[in-house]
Amino acid sequence: QSNVTIYGRLNTTVENQKNIDSADSKTVLNNVASRLGFKGTEDLGGGLKALFLIEHRFASDTGVAADEFWSGDAFVGLETPYGTVRAGRITSPAYYATADYVSLHNHDTGTSADAFYAAASQPKNTVAYLTPSFGGLTAEFAYSADEDVNKPFTKTWQAAVNYDAGPLHLGAGYDENDYGDKQVALRGLYELGAITLGGYYQLADSKDIGKRNSIRGAVQYTLGASEFHVNVGWADDWDDVSKSGAVQYTLGYNYNLSKRTKVYAFYTAINNDSGAAYGTEVDFGKDPRSFGVGIRHNF
Amino acid sequence: QSNVTIYGRLNTTVENQKNIDSADSKTVLNNVASRLGFKGTEDLGGGLKALFLIEHRFASDTGVAADEFWSGDAFVGLETPYGTVRAGRITSPAYYATADYVSLHNHDTGTSADAFYAAASQPKNTVAYLTPSFGGLTAEFAYSADEDVNKPFTKTWQAAVNYDAGPLHLGAGYDENDYGDKQVALRGLYELGAITLGGYYQLADSKDIGKRNSIRGAVQYTLGASEFHVNVGWADDWDDVSKSGAVQYTLGYNYNLSKRTKVYAFYTAINNDSGAAYGTEVDFGKDPRSFGVGIRHNF
Amino acid sequence: QSNVTIYGRLNTTVENQKNIDSADSKTVLNNVASRLGFKGTEDLGGGLKALFLIEHRFASDTGVAADEFWSGDAFVGLETPYGTVRAGRITSPAYYATADYVSLHNHDTGTSADAFYAAASQPKNTVAYLTPSFGGLTAEFAYSADEDVNKPFTKTWQAAVNYDAGPLHLGAGYDENDYGDKQVALRGLYELGAITLGGYYQLADSKDIGKRNSIRGAVQYTLGASEFHVNVGWADDWDDVSKSGAVQYTLGYNYNLSKRTKVYAFYTAINNDSGAAYGTEVDFGKDPRSFGVGIRHNF
Known part of the structure; x- marks a missing residue:
């Protein structure tokens, strides 16, 4: 599939925490901004490029999705010789x-x-x-x-x-x-x-x-x-x-x-x-x- | 990955609207049926093909997913010389x-x-x-x-x-x-x-x-x-x-x-x-x- | 895209059921653990490998996602000559x-x-x-x-x-x-x-x-x-x-x-x-x- 690139990150910790979530002390697994994204560009000629990116965030410790699913950005845009315009999240x-x-x-x-x-x-x-x-x-x-x-x-x-x-x-x-x-x-x-x-x-x-x-x-x-x-x-x-x-x-x-x-x-x-x-x-x-x-x- | 094709669409507008969402006038970004899909077919020989498609809809202006995530369809089916049967959404x-x-x-x-x-x-x-x-x-x-x-x-x-x-x-x-x-x-x-x-x-x-x-x-x-x-x-x-x-x-x-x-x-x-x-x-x-x-x- | 493999399964039935969901009898479409997954490994040399897997479950009959989106697992890990450690769901x-x-x-x-x-x-x-x-x-x-x-x-x-x-x-x-x-x-x-x-x-x-x-x-x-x-x-x-x-x-x-x-x-x-x-x-x-x-x- 040439039009879309899949990318992402799993980042997970085991932590001993104090005074977090109003708990005195606890040992937890923690998600550290794990994500899954889809992006792409299309060369339109004449210095023009179309581009898009949608990035999902999720909890790598529990498998739960972010409340706003594509909270890591969701935009479409145009790159021109005079700058780049994007619209979305x-x-x-x-x-x-x-x-x-x-x-x-x-x-x-x-x-x-x-x-x-x-x-x-x-x-x-x-x-x-x-x-x-x-x-x-x-x-x-x-x-x-x-x-x-x-x-x-x-x-x-x-x-x-x-x-x-x-x-x-x-x-x-x-x-x-x-x-x-x-x-x-x-x-x-x-x-x-x-x-x-x-x-x-x-x-x-x-x-x-x-x-x-x-x-x-x-x-x-x-x-x-x-x-x-x-x-x-x-x-x-x-x-x-x-x-x-x-x-x-x-x-x-x-x-x-x-x-x-x-x-x-x-x-x-x-x-x-x-x-x-x-x-x-x-x-x-x-x-x-x-x-x-x-x-x-x-x- | 030969078994699955990823496809999709970002479609986003900037609009000046009147009398929509019970507002007199407003300027908004709007999602226009943006989507992300996964589909594929398998040739089974003898004129038979298996096929599937799942298509997600989301708001390209906010990054929020559709309430029913795969609301753009979710089906599996068989194509035969006598027609195609599909089941799902x-x-x-x-x-x-x-x-x-x-x-x-x-x-x-x-x-x-x-x-x-x-x-x-x-x-x-x-x-x-x-x-x-x-x-x-x-x-x-x-x-x-x-x-x-x-x-x-x-x-x-x-x-x-x-x-x-x-x-x-x-x-x-x-x-x-x-x-x-x-x-x-x-x-x-x-x-x-x-x-x-x-x-x-x-x-x-x-x-x-x-x-x-x-x-x-x-x-x-x-x-x-x-x-x-x-x-x-x-x-x-x-x-x-x-x-x-x-x-x-x-x-x-x-x-x-x-x-x-x-x-x-x-x-x-x-x-x-x-x-x-x-x-x-x-x-x-x-x-x-x-x-x-x-x-x-x-x- | 060499770093990630997409995999999945659509499994859908038509069933005539009795005494299920407290109904005497009904004919329904049913999802049978349909899924969409992303996984990959990276060879780090010296017998070490990084690995990850996230697997989404959804209803293939209605297009609705599982409440916990990646309920089919979400982990990252390291494979070593002394065994494999994973963390997550x-x-x-x-x-x-x-x-x-x-x-x-x-x-x-x-x-x-x-x-x-x-x-x-x-x-x-x-x-x-x-x-x-x-x-x-x-x-x-x-x-x-x-x-x-x-x-x-x-x-x-x-x-x-x-x-x-x-x-x-x-x-x-x-x-x-x-x-x-x-x-x-x-x-x-x-x-x-x-x-x-x-x-x-x-x-x-x-x-x-x-x-x-x-x-x-x-x-x-x-x-x-x-x-x-x-x-x-x-x-x-x-x-x-x-x-x-x-x-x-x-x-x-x-x-x-x-x-x-x-x-x-x-x-x-x-x-x-x-x-x-x-x-x-x-x-x-x-x-x-x-x-x-x-x-x-x-x-």
């Missing part, structure tokens, strides 16, 4: 340009995912326009229509910029919505031989609880098939919520059995101040932790 | 022989879909038998078992006839159900060089609201990669509902970037009499309209 | 080693499925370890974590043994759960030219209703493309439920149109004692029966 370009880019261990998924990144956009009913590359610089703009009645906000605007120059990679993202939330983030990443350094700063502005600064840094050291990761994030108080700051850190080790398959281990922790509850169903002021081992296989 | 042969055949713009999908065709059958738990072709003439018969408790009717019978003779294509469809509804429709289509003319007449007989006549005509003019479409339907009053008539018309323009990919624009409107509410969640007597631009990509 | 190895192995007609699926096999394990959040083969002998151990709050039991342990020596195939399975249920079963199967004989014995121990013995035997006779099947099971009373025994028997005929495609017919019946209700939504003491014809196509 589209994961935030502002997010990809910033938080996603630096979370080097396990790509910002699973228990060690970035707990602090604040989004002001939603992916559904979105039209996105990506510029051509100007010497390594691209920009993308996205608008999501006002159709989802289950959210406080539905109409959202985004802008994202990415710049690549050899070992240096910069990015910025902005989004806002009709409810009144907005955020801006700036990201940098530098490759220094075996070491990769990345980080981003975010200023989030929530209509309900005011502004908040946060920052994250990540270091990766590669030695043969081994990767060592350290990732630390800090979130200040929201202006209108006292004691709502937190610190998150992750120590990770990946062993690449091939380009497609790795086994890994990590320890991740969040220290919540008394008015913060970062993490997955965490009680206020509690500090979630997890030690996990896992396997990730791309296909 | 099977879209109405009576519908394919009539309303589906003439709706030339966008194949009777999306906002511009035929609002008047009245079906008396349902697709689930169906066995269908298709005759061999006798000089271009085929007939198909289908029976759906009495298993769906969520509908007023569940046991349904269908017959469909198709005849092809060069540029002339004729069809007829009949279905009825155990609740007491039935319908019959006659269709013709003629290819006249760059022009294609199609139309069908339907007599629907509803147990609850009596009989209704309706008629639809469609014209397609092809010029290079461009297609111009006009489609007009008229529905008379239901016998027992006064002022329940309506007129629907669509002007469509398709530009074929390739055999698989087109971009298009259309304007569609329904004029409902005071006792009619044709369209998607339309209030009685209101006139839904939509102007849309879209892209359709087959794979 | 994994169908019971204890079941595969015993009840599944001997139900020769239609592989223990559909209306003629084994009504008596009692499982004490569940598939979700499971880690399984399979030993290498020692002269035809393998053992597998599985543990399922305590995460499913919708069941009386969630934490389960399993062990399974399989032994193959030419025409002789032996197996045993054990599982138990934290609620207090357990079961053990022993299976044998012998290939004697055109005849295959199989059977298993099970001792089930339910915390709520005590112990129960059951036994099942199956005979297959192959003549060219035809297979004749007889399958008889007997379940004794549960210790704490009087008159809770039953007998189940199935007569089956398969005609193999190819290795992938068969058509078949069967008659299956359960005779329930007054305190037993084996079968699908059967009233106590009622005797479900079904005569069915079907087609199964593998791809």
